[in-house]
Amino acid sequence: MEVASNVANATTIGSTDLNKPFRFSGQNFKRWAKKVMFYLKLMKVAWVLATKNPKNIDTSSMTDEERENHAKQLQKWENDEEDCRNYILNCLSDELYDFYSSSYMSAKRIWRALLQKYDTEEAGSKKYACSRYFKFQMVENKPVLEQVHDLQMIVHEIESEGVKVDPQMQVAAIIDKLPTSWKDFQKGLRHKQQELTIANLMARLRIEEEARKQDKCEDFNGSIKGDGLILVPLSMFAMIELGMGEVELKFTSGRVLTLRDVLHVPEIRKNLVSCYLLNKAGFKQSIESDQYVLTKNGIFVGKGYACDG
Numbered sequence: 001m002e003v004a005s006n007v008a009n010a011t012t013i014g015s016t017d018l019n020k021p022f023r024f025s026g027q028n029f030k031r032w033a034k035k036v037m038f039y040l041k042l043m044k045v046a047w048v049l050a051t052k053n054p055k056n057i058d059t060s061s062m063t064d065e066e067r068e069n070h071a072k073q074l075q076k077w078e079n080d081e082e083d084c085r086n087y088i089l090n091c092l093s094d095e096l097y098d099f100y101s102s103s104y105m106s107a108k109r110i111w112r113a114l115l116q117k118y119d120t121e122e123a124g125s126k127k128y129a130c131s132r133y134f135k136f137q138m139v140e141n142k143p144v145l146e147q148v149h150d151l152q153m154i155v156h157e158i159e160s161e162g163v164k165v166d167p168q169m170q171v172a173a174i175i176d177k178l179p180t181s182w183k184d185f186q187k188g189l190r191h192k193q194q195e196l197t198i199a200n201l202m203a204r205l206r207i208e209e210e211a212r213k214q215d216k217c218e219d220f221n222g223s224i225k226g227d228g229l230i231l232v233p234l235s236m237f238a239m240i241e242l243g244m245g246e247v248e249l250k251f252t253s254g255r256v257l258t259l260r261d262v263l264h265v266p267e268i269r270k271n272l273v274s275c276y277l278l279n280k281a282g283f284k285q286s287i288e289s290d291q292y293v294l295t296k297n298g299i300f301v302g303k304g305y306a307c308d309g
Contacts, residue, residue: 029118
């Protein structure tokens with residue numbers, strides 16, 4: 001029985017060691033405080049932080065039995081208070097340990113002093129995090145998805161301070177903070193009537209970024225011919241001539257695709273293009289996450305986006 005008890009105690013000690021929080025050195029106080037409180041509850045000593053010292057209770061009017069119970073309660077409180085104090089101190093860095101162990105004699109006073117100093121200091125970090133969020137702007141020389149992740153980390157920091165950031169506001173902020181070279185892609189997203197979720201926006205950004213990587217690696221200039229082909233610009237700029245003839249699609253990547261013997265109507269906002277004739281001319285077309293991608297012989301040609309009809 002004694003062996004089994006020792007094994008059980010060793011298991012308990014091992015499991016609590018795994019839950020012991022990191023040593024606090026002045027950063028991330030709120031996270032540390034939550035971990036410490038969980039650890040103290042696990043060790044069954046957190047109660048002394050919210051309970052008055054039984055020593056201050058008047059026992060003059062108590063019966064002998066009540067005094068005996070009070071003495072037991074006082075003994076337990078003193079034992080748990082000492083353990084609680086040492087647990088908190090052991091979760092501090094050496095420098096903070098030396099200061100708080102010599103300055104405060106009770107667990108409650110140590111905990112209260114830590115809250116007054118660091119919880120108040122972190123209140124100012126809410127304003128700082130909001131300021132960083134508003135000033136954040138993506139740059140050209142870093143992957144966009146990586147920068148979106150950095151922006152989302154700031155959002156997480158703001159929300160950890162108790163400020164809720166609306167998902168649609170996050171979507172709008174990501175779109176507005178895209179690099180200058182993403183201006184056309186940005187414009188297409190702004191004109192969408194259907195609301196985007198963060199997950200859908202991330203999928204679009206991933207596809208766009210992959211397409212831009214291919215733009216840098218490959219070069220393509222082509223032309224196609226088709227009787228009665230009607231043109232639609234695929235979110236790229238097109239130099240269009242009136243009637244039937246030759247039309248050059250000038251992609252934002254700098255590539256040019258020439259459509260020969262096609263019908264087009266410059267006066268209307270949107271034209272149509274025949275997927276059948278594109279397919280007949282050897283082009284591969286794929287549609288995913290509201291994005292239209294055109295390739296030929298495995299080489300990226302261009303892309304377009306759904307624009308609500």
